[in-house]
Amino acid sequence: MTMYPGSLETAFPVQAVAPLAWPLARRVFVIAEIGINHNGDLAIAKQLIAAAHAAGCDAVKFQKRDIELVYTAELLAQPRQSPWGTTQRAQKEGLEFGQAEYDEIDRFCRELGLAWFASAWDVASLQFLRRYRLGYNKVASAMLTHRAFVEAVAAEQRLTFASTGMCTLAEVDAAMAVFSRHACPVVLMHTVSTYPTPPADLNLAAIETLRQRYGVPVGYSGHETAVEPSVVAAMLGAVAVERHITLDRSLYGSDQSASLEPHELADLVARLRALPAMFGDGEKRVSAAEAAVAAKLRYWPASETLV
Numbered sequence: 001m002t003m004y005p006g007s008l009e010t011a012f013p014v015q016a017v018a019p020l021a022w023p024l025a026r027r028v029f030v031i032a033e034i035g036i037n038h039n040g041d042l043a044i045a046k047q048l049i050a051a052a053h054a055a056g057c058d059a060v061k062f063q064k065r066d067i068e069l070v071y072t073a074e075l076l077a078q079p080r081q082s083p084w085g086t087t088q089r090a091q092k093e094g095l096e097f098g099q100a101e102y103d104e105i106d107r108f109c110r111e112l113g114l115a116w117f118a119s120a121w122d123v124a125s126l127q128f129l130r131r132y133r134l135g136y137n138k139v140a141s142a143m144l145t146h147r148a149f150v151e152a153v154a155a156e157q158r159l160t161f162a163s164t165g166m167c168t169l170a171e172v173d174a175a176m177a178v179f180s181r182h183a184c185p186v187v188l189m190h191t192v193s194t195y196p197t198p199p200a201d202l203n204l205a206a207i208e209t210l211r212q213r214y215g216v217p218v219g220y221s222g223h224e225t226a227v228e229p230s231v232v233a234a235m236l237g238a239v240a241v242e243r244h245i246t247l248d249r250s251l252y253g254s255d256q257s258a259s260l261e262p263h264e265l266a267d268l269v270a271r272l273r274a275l276p277a278m279f280g281d282g283e284k285r286v287s288a289a290e291a292a293v294a295a296k297l298r299y300w301p302a303s304e305t306l307v
Contacts, residue, residue: 026239027276028234028238028239028272028275029058029059029240029241030240030243030268030269031057031058031059031161031242031243032048032052032059032242032265033244034062035119035244035255036062037244037245037246037247037253037256038097039083039095039251040094040097042097042101044247045062045101045105046105046108048245049105049109049112049114050112051262051266052245053114054262054266055269057269058115059115059136060115060116061117061119062097062102062116063121064097064119064120064121064125064128065096065121066121066122066124067096069122070122071088075088076089077089082252083252099128106132115135116134117134117136117138119139120137120149121140121142121143123148126149136158136161137156138161139153139160139162139175140163141166141191144162144172144175145171145174151178153184154178157182157183158184160179160187161186161219161221161240162175162179162186162187162188163189163221164188164189164191165221172188172214176188187240188210188214188216188217189219189242190203190206190210190218190219190220191221191222193223194223195257196224199229202222202224204229207236207237208237211237218237219240220240220242221241221243222241222242222243223244223258224258227260230243230268231272231275234272243260243268245259246259246261247262248261249261
């Protein structure tokens with residue numbers, strides 16, 4: 001097993017992860033992925049932030065891209081019907097927040113005491129985000145094979161959530177080598193990049209595969225519409241769970257159908273928060289309440305007891 005920087009005890013703030021002996025006896029770090037589900041509307045973004053905060057999430061995440069770098073001029077000129085116009089450019093521009101919006105997002109999240117960060121899709125956007133002194137970076141699955149981008153993220157040495165959807169193990173190996181060279185702490189996120197993901201394709205056992213191969217904390221970034229797979233992921237030792245959120249799955253947008261609505265998000269967080277107490281510490285003991293029951297049910301004299 002190859003060891004990389006970023007042990008479980010140092011990967012998150014102390015209040016987020018307690019270094020207990022059993023994997024589940026830790027508080028799962030929950031990320032509400034707003035992404036572009038705000039549909040270019042700051043009011044919707046703030047409603048989603050507030051919903052994540054009310055649900056008890058640890059952080060919210062957005063996406064930031066320079067459309068001139070990410071998309072070709074030919075693609076941007078192609079026709080596309082959207083609420084913002086009839087071209088791909090109009091749609092991409094309509095979904096993109098600029099500094100004014102991110103300034104307000106930063107102010108609002110700090111007011112709530114809620115961490116926020118974003119998946120940059122290009123180096124320019126990564127540099128744009130530096131002004132907010134965020135606690136975390138995120139590498140989207142699609143970006144994990146982009147050499148210059150991964151190098152730029154790793155050079156910041158900020159705790160990085162790296163999604164592994166669409167990636168072979170050889171590609172993850174190459175990215176992890178970059179993070180290791182820069183001593184950048186990493187949480188790998190098991191991800192299946194289909195929207196929404198059919199249950200039969202979730203392959204949650206890959207969480208253990210990644211943990212054994214790389215020796216780093218592993219989380220889960222899900223794109224299904226149910227909450228149960230995220231709970232199972234936590235039971236398999238995922239230290240972080242990221243889920244897309246939306247006000248309404250019927251809204252316009254490519255990610256809306258693979259998102260949780262606010263009441264579902266609250267249900268998921270409640271289930272995740274209950275897990276450590278239910279799982280316990282693994283030590284076999286007889287509680288006082290059990291002893292009282294035993295005294296009632298074990299009718300034979302002490303002389304006939306096995307031990």
